[in-house]
Amino acid sequence: MHPLTLTFLIFGIPALIGLIYVYARGSSGLRSYTTTRILLTIPMILILATVVFFVMRILPGDPIDSTLGPKGTAEIKERFAEQHGLNDPIIIQYGRFVGNVFTLNFGNSLIQSQRPIVDELGERLPATLEMIIPATILALGLGIFLGTKAGVKRKSATDYSARIFSVMIYAMPIFWLGLLFQLIFGVWLGWTPIAGRIDPTIPLDRITNFLVIDSIITGNWEALRSVLAHLILPTLTLGLVLSGVFLRLTRINVIETNQEDYVAAARARGISQGTITRRYSLQNALIPVVTLIGLQVAILVAGAVLTETVFAWPGMGRYLIQRILSRDFTAVQSVIVFFALFVAFISLTVDILYSLLDPRVRY
């Protein structure tokens, strides 16, 4: 089975079922809100796709030259352009591209023996997901944990160190944090590898292209150890950078809910601070944090591009940079449309989830 289909089965199907469930059970207001959001996504993605399409067409470089190199004769170049429809009027190329976007058939790559883009994405997308999912979990866990600690005990040492941490992490360029980790853990201490997804000398059958899942399915424990070791630094880098924002928001919201009357009432009834934090403050304080996850997807994707570049991680971001440098129009367009779809899907899911968590929200 195609890795992209598998990826969709693993993540897309449960999310879709959830969405349909919410859609069916929700109020009519929620239903019309969801419909509008989905309909609005279409022009948004079209606008982006159009911008990217025309922007790529006025690039100074040329995919024909960068693919064939200096040895391509005029005749070969002509045939190549003919094959890929690069000679057609730009409006026809545009029409073909928009058609491809709607059928989600992204066409063939212009370089690298013209593989279908879908196949190439099938290799890269799992790599990116394998890195950003643990990173998001780490960011949420660390951010909420430290944020709560800091918010409950205001102006304590924990509070100040948590705030300094979040400000520092915000100001740090993510690629520099990655470089520092490489230097400290990879070069000086020698604990972890600093580049790639797996030791290339270890054989591993690729089924889903999620190397963690693949090595577990095939029972290849040596490969699993190598994969996990390679995962540590990129995940830590991306997770730490994202955690700063969650920390700040959790802290502020915990402080705010702690001043609410119902928390004072609970305290007056003699309920312990731990219970108050868990059952009273945190539950309400976390609602805005959920919205933030939706907003953070854009930062997550941008961070993934940089992290992948630093750690030579063969994911979507590195693919995008490589293909921009070799002027592979179709690949670049497809990746950007794919990112746009990804961001739109996540933020829609988060918005709907929000209405479930907070019954006061009515659409």
Added chain:
Amino acid sequence: MHDPMLDEVPPEEQWQVDLGEVGLFRRILNGRRWYGVDWWMVVISSFMVAFFILIAFFPTILASYDPLDQVGPRFLPPGETPDQEVIVQRTDSDLESLADLAVRDERVRTGVVQGAPSSEDIRSQADRVNAELEAGGSDDEVRLRIVRFDTLDEMLTGVTTGDVEFGVGSNAEITAVLDDYPELFIRGPITGEKGGKSFPLGTNQIGQDVLSRLAWGSRIALIIGFTASLFSLFIGVPLGLLAGYTGGKFDRVFTLIMDSLYAFPGLILAIAIAAVLGPSIINVIVAIAVLYIPTYYRIVRGQTLSTKEGLHVEAAVSIGATKSSIMRRYIFPLVIPSVAIIFSVNIADAILTGAALSFLGLGLPPTTADWGIDLARGQEFIQRAWWLITFPGIAVMLIVLAFTMLGEGLMEIFNPKLRKQ
């Protein structure tokens, strides 16, 4: 329009009068009473921002060398002095400096080790001395006869026996064996200056001074940050005012476009634009400016929507003020504080994005002295030279920290409603 009501100046409150009488320093100290931590954030970060701006205008304060020149050995660690070439001579020799040789009317025998760069260097130093003498109106001239020895030991023996007048060689190598030659001593570096070049933050893979590149890089970072933010401010603010005030189709279309831009990962858009435009600083600025237009647009539009319901706007409408003057004189002044705050934070963001672009190799021409480029180059040598990636990163972090803290501190002070702590 002159309004007689405005001529009556309301009496100043007591604390304002007090502040008028004290000096600037006292005022800064007094400010902390009202604003606490935020005041200190603003003060400290203002100093940091001022420092970076100073360095950007006058990089030579920190930079002793041209950032693009090879000025020292490759991969010199921070703080270590590079090896110098020194003159070694007999203790009974009366030679004080190269210029003393000029009065002699013969070629002076000079010892060097075969294959070392010393012979070139002592010759160019002699040329320099000659040029100075000529400028001073003297007819004398230093003339050297270079004698090449196979090893350092042979050269030093040559100096001891008087075969050559003096020898030239590497400071470190000569110092190591000098104890074996009690008749010899090191006169000093061939340039005659005390103490040689120093590289407090080391040198990079092609012998450029890291500190000089950092200092010149602050200029690039600030140019990108300021101009890109100004660009987006000048486009985003009027659009936001217009969309918020007029509403209707214009508002809906622009909000849709801005929201699509805002929701999409900005860096990726900047990558695409920068790749199209090619490497140059103006193109980087354009690519980054496009990203942040929606930020200004959204904030200004939101504030316009809420202020246009205000009584003062209603009054202006009723006395027949035109739309443009309402926007300029009744709404715009109210959004200035938030725009100023976004501007400061925005500069920090723009600097980060600019550094990311040049790190990816998509922003500036590869020879520029820029922090992002230095980081990308440094990564290639991460096994060998830790200082190449450490210092540019610290520089980016400090400048971003300064502008962010300034923006956030100002926000807390100007906008007490937003104070959430």
